[in-house]
Amino acid sequence: MVKEIERTGLTVVHCCSIIPISKTVGANRIVPTIAIPYPFGDPDLGPEEEKKLRKDLVKKALKALATSVEQQTIF
Amino acid sequence: MAMVIGSFQVENIEFGQETALRDKNLIVNKEALHNFLTMKDDRIQSLDITLAKPEESTRIICVKDVIEPWCKVSGNNPGEGVKHVLKNVAIVTCGKIVGFQEGIIDMSGSGALYTPFSKTLNVVLEIEVVPSLTPHQHEEVVRLSGFAAAQFLGAAVRTSESDVVETFDTPDASSVSPDLPKVAYVYMLLSQGLLHDTYVFGQNAQKGLPRPISPLALLDGAITSGNCVSACDKNTTWHHQNNLLLQELYQRHGKELNFVGVVLTDEPVRLEAKQASAEKTIELVKSLGADGAVISKEGFGNPDADQMMLIRGLEESGIKTVSITDEYAGADGSSQSLADVTPEADAVISVGNANERVILPPLKRLTGPIKDLTHLAGAYPQSLHDDGSLEIELQGIIGSTNELGSHTLSAREV
Amino acid sequence: MSATYRVLHCLNQFFAGIGGEEKASTAPCLFEGPKGPGNLLQGLFPDMEVAATIAFGDNYVAENTDRAVREILEILAPFFEPLKTEKPVMLIAGPAFNAGRYGLACGAICKAVAARYEIQVVTSMFPQNPAVNEYRKDVYITKAGEDVMSMQESMRNLGSLGMKLLSGEMILPAKDDYIPRGLRKNYFHSQPGATRAIDMLLKKLKGEPFATEYSMPTFDRVKPAPAIKNMGKAKLALVTSGGIVPNGNPDRIAAANAQRFGTYSIEGVSAFTPQSHQTAHGGYDPTFANANPNRVLPLDAVRELEAEGAIGILHDFYYATVGNATSVASAGKFGESIARKLIREGVQAVILTST
Numbered sequence: 001m002v003k004e005i006e007r008t009g010l011t012v013v014h015c016c017s018i019i020p021i022s023k024t025v026g027a028n029r030i031v032p033t034i035a036i037p038y039p040f041g042d043p044d045l046g047p048e049e050e051k052k053l054r055k056d057l058v059k060k061a062l063k064a065l066a067t068s069v070e071q072q073t074i075f
Numbered sequence: 076m077a078m079v080i081g082s083f084q085v086e087n088i089e090f091g092q093e094t095a096l097r098d099k100n101l102i103v104n105k106e107a108l109h110n111f112l113t114m115k116d117d118r119i120q121s122l123d124i125t126l127a128k129p130e131e132s133t134r135i136i137c138v139k140d141v142i143e144p145w146c147k148v149s150g151n152n153p154g155e156g157v158k159h160v161l162k163n164v165a166i167v168t169c170g171k172i173v174g175f176q177e178g179i180i181d182m183s184g185s186g187a188l189y190t191p192f193s194k195t196l197n198v199v200l201e202i203e204v205v206p207s208l209t210p211h212q213h214e215e216v217v218r219l220s221g222f223a224a225a226q227f228l229g230a231a232v233r234t235s236e237s238d239v240v241e242t243f244d245t246p247d248a249s250s251v252s253p254d255l256p257k258v259a260y261v262y263m264l265l266s267q268g269l270l271h272d273t274y275v276f277g278q279n280a281q282k283g284l285p286r287p288i289s290p291l292a293l294l295d296g297a298i299t300s301g302n303c304v305s306a307c308d309k310n311t312t313w314h315h316q317n318n319l320l321l322q323e324l325y326q327r328h329g330k331e332l333n334f335v336g337v338v339l340t341d342e343p344v345r346l347e348a349k350q351a352s353a354e355k356t357i358e359l360v361k362s363l364g365a366d367g368a369v370i371s372k373e374g375f376g377n378p379d380a381d382q383m384m385l386i387r388g389l390e391e392s393g394i395k396t397v398s399i400t401d402e403y404a405g406a407d408g409s410s411q412s413l414a415d416v417t418p419e420a421d422a423v424i425s426v427g428n429a430n431e432r433v434i435l436p437p438l439k440r441l442t443g444p445i446k447d448l449t450h451l452a453g454a455y456p457q458s459l460h461d462d463g464s465l466e467i468e469l470q471g472i473i474g475s476t477n478e479l480g481s482h483t484l485s486a487r488e489v
Numbered sequence: 490m491s492a493t494y495r496v497l498h499c500l501n502q503f504f505a506g507i508g509g510e511e512k513a514s515t516a517p518c519l520f521e522g523p524k525g526p527g528n529l530l531q532g533l534f535p536d537m538e539v540a541a542t543i544a545f546g547d548n549y550v551a552e553n554t555d556r557a558v559r560e561i562l563e564i565l566a567p568f569f570e571p572l573k574t575e576k577p578v579m580l581i582a583g584p585a586f587n588a589g590r591y592g593l594a595c596g597a598i599c600k601a602v603a604a605r606y607e608i609q610v611v612t613s614m615f616p617q618n619p620a621v622n623e624y625r626k627d628v629y630i631t632k633a634g635e636d637v638m639s640m641q642e643s644m645r646n647l648g649s650l651g652m653k654l655l656s657g658e659m660i661l662p663a664k665d666d667y668i669p670r671g672l673r674k675n676y677f678h679s680q681p682g683a684t685r686a687i688d689m690l691l692k693k694l695k696g697e698p699f700a701t702e703y704s705m706p707t708f709d710r711v712k713p714a715p716a717i718k719n720m721g722k723a724k725l726a727l728v729t730s731g732g733i734v735p736n737g738n739p740d741r742i743a744a745a746n747a748q749r750f751g752t753y754s755i756e757g758v759s760a761f762t763p764q765s766h767q768t769a770h771g772g773y774d775p776t777f778a779n780a781n782p783n784r785v786l787p788l789d790a791v792r793e794l795e796a797e798g799a800i801g802i803l804h805d806f807y808y809a810t811v812g813n814a815t816s817v818a819s820a821g822k823f824g825e826s827i828a829r830k831l832i833r834e835g836v837q838a839v840i841l842t843s844t
Contacts, residue, residue: 001730001812002841003711004824010831011714016843018551021589021619025817028713036513036548036590036844038777039731041784054783055790058840062799065723065838068716188677256694258687319683331691367694369686397690399682402703408673409626416705422693424686425702428673469675480682485702487676488669489661 002027013064013075015039015057023072029064030074033057077244078291079157081148081237085164088126088196094231101164103198103228111227112200118208118216123201125442127167127182129194134435134465135167135180136443137451138473139214140300141192141313142166142221146229147295153276154291159232165195165313166228168221169443170202173210173270176452178306178473179465186435186465189475191482192313199442200224214270218301221312243294243325246334255333259365259394260324261356261385262288265310265373266341270303273310273373275339285340285356287363293321293337304374305452307429307475308401314474319481320371320399335363340385342378349377353384361392370398372478375429380415390419401476402428402486406468412486426477427484429453429470437463493536494655495575497543497565498527499582499598499612501591505544510774513590515546517561526644530581534648540568540577543598548773550594557594558601569606577608581651584613584633584643588772589620596624603628609654613647614668617817621668629654630668636745717838719801726804726836728827730812730820731778731785731844732770733761742811744771750810750823752830755803760789772813773844786842804836812843 002014003026014027017039022030033039040054064075083096091102105124113119127133144164150156167180180192187193204216248257264273266280273280275288276297288297298315321337328334340356343349360368368389372382379400386396400423402412408428441448449458453471460466469475476484502512505524523531523539531539543561550557568577580602582595592614599610613633614621621630631650633643646666653660662669678685685702692699717723734742740751758765761782768778768785783789786807795803808827812820831839 001728001810001820001824001827004821005728005828005831005839005841006711006714008825008828008832009714010828010839011717011837012839012841014841014843018590018593018843021593021623022843024619024622025820026710028711033842035552037773037775038784039842039844040787040790041777041781043777043780050784051790054787055793058787058790058794059799061840062720062794065717065725065840066720069713071713072710073713256691258690258694319681320686323683323687327687332687367690369690395690395693397686397693399686400703402673404673409671411706412673412703418705420705421701422689422699423701423703423705424682424689425673426682427675431675477682480684480686483678483681484675485678485682485685486673487661487702488704489672489674 011065013061015061019074028069028072030072031057031061031064032074076155076291077242078154078294080241080243080294081157081159082162082239083159083232083235084162084238085196088128088164088198090126094228096232096235101161101196101228108224108227112220112223115223116216116220118204118212119202119220120205121203125199127197127199127442129182131182132439133182134438134441135169135197135199136441136445136448137169137172137177138180138306138443139168139170139177139217140221141311141473142225143313143316144225144228145296146226146233148233153297154289154295158295159229159237161228161232163195164228165192165197166221166224167192167197167199168202168217169199170213170217171444172450173213173303176303176305176309178451178471180473181435181438184436184438185433186472189469189472189484191474198224198228201443210270214301222299243291245289245291246325246328248333248335251329251333255331256366257335257364258324258332259335259360259363259368260320260337261360261368261370262337262339263342263370263372263378263381264298264339265302265304265378267344272301274299274301280341285338285352285359287359288337288339290321290325290337293318305429305470306473307470308374308478310373310477310479311474314477314479314481317481318479320369320479335365342374342381349381349384353381353388356385357388357392360389360394365394367395370396371480372398372400375401375403376414379413383415383417383420386420387417397422397424399424399426399478399480401426401478403430404428405430406432424480425486426480426482427469427475428486429476430468432466432468435465435467494538494579495540495577496537496579496581496651497541497568497577498523498530498539499543499580499595500524500526501594502544502546505542507544513546513548513774516549517543517545517557517564519543519564526584526640529640529644530648533645534652536652537648545594547588547590547594550597551590554597558597561598562601562605565602565606579608579651579655580610581647582610582612584640584647585618585620586633586637586643587615587618587635589618592618592620593623596620596628599628600624611647611651611654613643616668625668626671629670632666632668720838721798722801723837724802724804724835725800725838725840726831727786727788727791727807728839728841729786729807729809731842732768732811733766733778733782733786733809734769736765736767738767738769742769744769744811745813747811748819750808750827752806752808754805755788755807756805758788759792761786770811770813770844785844804834
């Protein structure tokens with residue numbers, strides 16, 4: 001999916017926990033996330049902390065979108 | 076203009092009083108051949124002549140070139156007249172390692188499967204030159220001695236009646252159905268100096284290529300080898316003399332295809348020269364009006380780039396290609412096979428992975444400069460086992476991955 | 490009579506009978522003898538005896554691959570002690586069908602066990618399983634069907650390749666139904682290269698099918714799109730393969746091998762809630778996502794960053810599908826179709842989240 005979106009020229013960041021799959025499917029901007037059932041969260045954290053974690057990950061994704069890359073890059 | 080080739084099928088070879096072919100038995104006067112060669116070139120210090128026949132327990136080491144004996148009976152120009160050839164016989168020249176890429180020939184055992192010269196009756200010349208010669212001079216002595224020996228044997232059938240007579244004309248396009256596809260042959264020659272050379276009409280192919288060449292001249296032996304590329308994919312003079320691709324094109328001309336001509340091209344050392352050669356070759360193929368082209372090769376590594384440029388350029392010009400190459404995929408076959416690739420190369424004939432290792436059984440008789448054995452490309456210091464068996468990459472065996480497509484070896488993905 | 494070959498079998502928590510997605514975090518453990526599909530293996534191949542079964546949670550191995558593999562190697566160590574008689578001769582993993590995490594685990598474990606204990610290994614997956622590309626060069630992978638419906642046939646392929654490897658028979662990808670490992674191996678063809686070359690050229694010229702003898706290595710990579718110069722002015726869209734859909738899954742996107750994607754409005758929505766949205770994904774434990782769908786698609790955080798000016802504007806719709814066992818071909822089509830919509834809507838940047 002990510003590759004086909006990028007093929008049209010849209011800038012896309014792939015946020016996922018299993019990096020090898022992301023690399024195989026051909027994502028160029030990759031942000032590693034926490035875990036499969038909760039990529040943007042952690043049930044062990046309090047609500048505030050968890051929200052902060054999520055926001056940080058989104059910030060990282062925005063940064064990846066704003067960063068120029070030549071090849072597959074893990075942020 | 077026509078080229079007539081008279082072949083003599085030889086079934087046995089032995090030393091004897093007079094060099095002659097009698098009842099398919101080639102008798103060689105060893106002393107006469109020895110004297111002929113040493114008198115012809117005073118740079119030969121010592122010369123040992125032996126015979127090696129199929130199924131013998133013999134390993135020939137440090138082979139430089141292999142030549143089919145011939146005799147030009149009539150005709151003043153290349154590609155015309157009558158030529159006699161001794162089929163099934165080969166002159167094998169050996170000498171000390173100069174280029175590190177000399178090879179071996181096993182006459183029996185598993186190694187015999189990989190080289191065509193385990194099936195020929197071989198006259199082996201082990202040549203030592205006088206000291207103080209440069210490597211180039213060394214190779215020149217060996218090369219010219221090989222040709223001289225081939226002509227010495229060929230002269231034995233100058234006036235004899237051959238078993239098979241074939242007449243070849245320049246392929247005639249006018250009498251061929253216009254529906255047949257027009258096919259050209261792009262014949263790549265290694266031409267890199269430093270002992271990596273090929274000769275066209277006796278001249279070093281570093282100059283004057285690319286150029287079209289008459290198929291008749293090729294059948295007349297216009298191309299000879301002076302090459303130290305890996306044994307496996309060096310096109311020996313014998314391979315040029317018996318170019319199977321050329322024979323296929325001739326046989327199918329007028330039936331399945333329209334053979335429109337041959338372009339010889341080089342494999343130079345500099346990128347700009349490679350590009351210029353590719354461009355000129357493509358122009359020449361276009362001028363032949365070809366719909367398709369088959370591309371043979373010599374060597375590996377940087378010649379891959381030449382071949383890929385030709386494929387890309389020809390395909391972009393609308394000329395469909397098939398190319399022949401060997402592979403260097405590592406001993407286990409897991410590496411990328413070629414030094415250069417292009418997506419247009421969608422029709423490739425693989426003549427085998429030259430890195431694959433084989434264990435050759437110990438053989439009783441070793442001829443050639445034995446001490447150099449483990450220095451050959453394809454061998455390594457531990458190659459020679461205690462029991463005399465030899466573990467070696469196929470690249471050390473003469474003709475094992477021939478890129479004129481002479482043999483049946485191939486590689487596939489498993 | 491004792492069986493000829495002692496093998497180890499490797500299964501995820503589901504096939505080992507430990508439990509479903511809720512047990513996906515189970516650490517590796519060892520059982521004596523066969524479990525589930527291991528019984529089928531023994532039944533089909535009486536010369537194989539499953540000495541033990543290693544079971545693991547999909548997520549446990551997928552998320553901590555290095556650690557999990559280390560633990561499995563330790564668990565297996567007693568089988569390979571120097572004085573041990575009747576050491577296992579092969580590790581068989583799966584079939585993993587089209588399950589990405591299960592496939593990755595099988596691949597990683599096979600590779601590590603082969604390297605450490607020098608025994609033969611073989612696994613089985615659906616050819617489009619993402620783990621195939623990752624491990625096909627290291628491990629023999631026989632072809633499996635997409636899902637458990639093909640268990641019988643998939644296990645038969647797996648076991649018969651295993652038997653051939655054990656008995657040293659010659660194998661070929663097409664004949665033995667396994668994924669080519671990319672290893673080049675010599676053989677003697679019936680025809681010389683020159684004859685093959687002219688045959689191939691004539692076919693190519695006539696437009697007939699032909700098979701090249703060496704395929705050019707292909708890298709289907711897309712050129713990275715340029716960086717967004719000013720995120721504070723850009724229009725951003727959210728896309729997920731994590732299956733976040735409005736409650737009730739109105740488009741009925743399948744839990745596995747989805748055939749469609751959904752387009753859902755988030756105009757004026759500041760965050761997903763358990764009441765408004767849920768996951769339709771059948772490949773992971775849904776508890777956490779259902780409790781807070783922002784954990785899969787972080788709408789709440791994106792809205793805050795939009796308010797803070799870090800994002801120009803968030804597109805009014807998001808796009809969702811389920812990436813569980815969905816074929817690469819369908820996923821590609823979804824991507825193309827979503828991209829067309831996004832371009833029409835003037836979107837410049839995309840965050841795609843996956844589970």
